[in-house]
Amino acid sequence: MExxxxxxxxxxxxxxxxxxxxxxxxxxxxxxxxERLDIVAFLKAKYSGEELNKVFSGLPKTKxxxxxEMIYPKNVKGEK
Numbered sequence: 001m002e003x004x005x006x007x008x009x010x011x012x013x014x015x016x017x018x019x020x021x022x023x024x025x026x027x028x029x030x031x032x033x034x035e036r037l038d039i040v041a042f043l044k045a046k047y048s049g050e051e052l053n054k055v056f057s058g059l060p061k062t063k064x065x066x067x068x069e070m071i072y073p074k075n076v077k078g079e080k
Contacts, residue, residue, distance in 0.1 A: 003032055018046070024055050 002011045033039040
C-alpha cells in the first residue's frame, strides 16, 4: 500500500512512514494514513507509549531546521 508523501514529493509505502524517524514513525503518519487504515490502533500496537510521545509531542521541526540538520549532521566524524 502506497500514498503520496507531501514531504518527499513521491509515492512511498507504509513501512517507510513507520521507520523514517530514527526507526520511529513520521509525525504526519496519522494524517496521511487515517483514510486507509486504523492508523491509531496500528501505532499503539506497534510502538510503546514512550515512543509515541517522542514522535507526537512537542513542536514539529521547521523546514529550515530539517535542512540545517542535513547540511550539518550531528554525528560527523572528526568533530570534537
